Amino acid sequence: MKFNSQNFLTLNILFSSSLMILSSSNWMFSWMMMELSFMTFLPLMTQSPKISYQMMKFFIIQSMSSSLMLFMMTMENIYPNKINLMIMLISFLMKMGIAPLSFWMPMMFSFMNLYSCLLMSTIQKIGPMILMSQFIPFSMLKPSIMLSLLIGSISSMKQNKFKKFIAFISISSMAWMILSIYMSKLIFIKFMFIYYITNLFLIKILMQNNIISINQMWYKSLSMKIYIQSFMLSIMGMPPMLGFLPKWMILKNFTFLMGSMSLFLVLTSFMQSISFMKMSINNIILSSSSLKTTNKIMKEKVYSLFMIWTMIYLPILSLLNL
Template structure:
């Protein structure tokens, strides 16, 4: 993604809008910041001709969710009725983030986006709604939406061949982890978000470098490229002792003090996700490569592997407070 002056300006607006939501104590300012984010993100994704229709779909869905959110908050403050408008707030925020069952638009959109725009969709674009959730919604009311995304997103990954769809469903699966972390502590949320974004950036950078769009293209790559991707997949799934396991371990330690049932549910979902990743990796590693047996070994990026396997060292340095 080339950073010309126009795109750099839009990226600065996107980052500024997220910071405004993080630091704001007013709902109206947070809502305005999300609208700024939407207006700045649309020109970033409308680069190719095939994205013109998709960007309009994205605008319509985000506009409907923002309007529903604003209307439900106004009605909740204006009328003292037995109707609980928090459910409408939950639906609008789930639609904005692309959580199940309002996820199909995000999966279809990510398939048309470039890798760097997919990274923005999985990271920065989800941060603003997540920061609003604990300010407006009780934790118990959000348990059912989180359970749906935790259980059904890994199952939907089983028969996916497109790498962008796989990463999209992985983002849906990790969204409840982020929501739980922000209910516990904002510092824990920032830590989880930073590690998850770093792992996604490394994975998508590797996909872009190797021009990989589908899962069966991994069989054509060298053994070291497969190993690098395998470690990255395992780290995102949260298997110890990788880097992705470190924030999830901290979340489970704190969540176990609140409710051990929820922590067991999240742990069971993590087992399903890890099993799917391991099944995908085993089938790739068992297939023989179609390259020649005698080829020049490319330079290995040790930094990416080091970042993914340094999770055990973090246990010695940090502990959940």
Template sequence: MNPYVLAILLSSLGLGTTLTFASSHWLLAWMGLEINTLAITPLMAQNHHPRAVEATTKYFLTQATAAAMILFASTTNAWMTGEWSINDLSNPIASTMFMTALALKIGLAPMHFWMPEVLQGLDLLTGLILSTWQKLAPFALIIQTAQTIDPSLLTLLGITSTLVGGWGGLNQTQIRKILAYSSIAHMGWMIIVVQYAPQLTLIALGTYIIMTSAAFLTMKASSTTKINTLATTWSKSPILTSTTALVLLSLGGLPPLTGFLPKWLILQELSKQELPITATTMALTALISLYFYLRLCYAMTLTISPNTTNSTTPWRTNTNQALFPLALFTVTALGLLPMTPTIMALTA
């Protein structure tokens, strides 16, 4: 892609998210979401491959549907209350419709069907943008309006997402699909606590972005997209393989890694709110997700591929990719847990 065009598209991504962050009017927020969608569409289709074009079309249709629902919900709320301010979402029908549209935008179950298929059709860097940056603007709107949305709806979306994210990833062999179901499960953890402690949602979103960035950049550095290719990475880069296994365990939420931090705080908050059944259900669904992370770790560190893989495997070749972002995200994804008191103090 032409570097000038790429710079314009990436700037538009930043502009759309910033516009949604800074807006207090429904139309401005909607405009920011639309700029985001239109900016990432050419990035998704840049490979000129039928699979990429299919993924781009699915993504565009899904996001257009969600944007139309947001516009309809805001118009309904303005018609009933006379207000276009985001903080005045007082009509229950409009708030439910709005939350459903945002759930469709970020891939919350049961509106998650587009996410694995779209992510599977993209290259790893565009998939990284879709899994991280594209979540920021919708979550800004969710946090602003969480107190006006039915708590039962948020709880249902959260539990369903963690269940679907865990079950869906069990039988996958494509790493991008596994990371898509991982995204769905993590979105459930964030949405379950947004009504009680929005700062915990921000902490969970931040740690999710760090861990997912480390995972995507690792797969990009080792040119890996399938589980059977993971078995050959040990011979190519033992240190990278070791850190990748730890990053995957961090995504699963095992202490003393960073991924344990949001799950621990969220379960603690649910217990404080006297929701023991919800907290227990969330903890059990985390075990389902942990299984396929352990499966990836097993394939990467404890097996050697017995046959030739279908993909091209670069053996011990020097990469020309920038490895500083990978090192930064990996170290952060592994060692941020001792900073928990500081993070809580900064977000309180």
């Protein structure tokens, strides 16, 4: 995305509307700011080629979910009942692309530029997430949380394109975002900030090197591979990376979680780490095996990196009492 005065104004509106939603206690004002953020985001999508048809589908999905959301929130304030909450929940899930209504997100990410993908997976989730926490009981969200973790974890394992990889990781991360917002706004803000920063650094290096698929890393230097894969690990929330910190806070402080859900959170993260480490070993070592003169040095660097990660990882395990 080119940085010009129009984009600067657009980004200012996006961030300002998100801050106003976080500081507001009035649901109608929050809904208006959410829609302002949505309408401001649309021009950024037009900067991507071949996006017109997909943007129309995105507009229809977002408009339908927003209209349904407003109607059901009004009805809930006038005549509260479980049916209103159920329909409202459907509108929130569709708006944010949370499982089982996450079908449109990977499709949209494929046609957008990487920076638009970043904004959609972070800033555009703040408004709906805040409103959802004000109306929907946590107990109604447990099936969606577990489905998002499962779909995001399994689907991200078999992705070769970075855009779809980010899309499915975003679906998985939204489950953690839901948990954080039901804890406190402060933990949610910390989670969103860390997630935004790690995604921003990854997307910046991908755009600078014109990398669109994971296979393209085979032709990059070892330091570049380690750099990219470290940010990928952080986005997935793997220890000892920065992205693991908000997940640790959630698991440590979310005391009313059922034991089975806590176990499910850990298992889905473990599934991602196993798949990613297998891909990393193949990418770093096997793809460079033809360079016989430097093969030994590269392996030593990989083993040294593994030892550093282990030295950081073990203290974290002791802190978690695992």
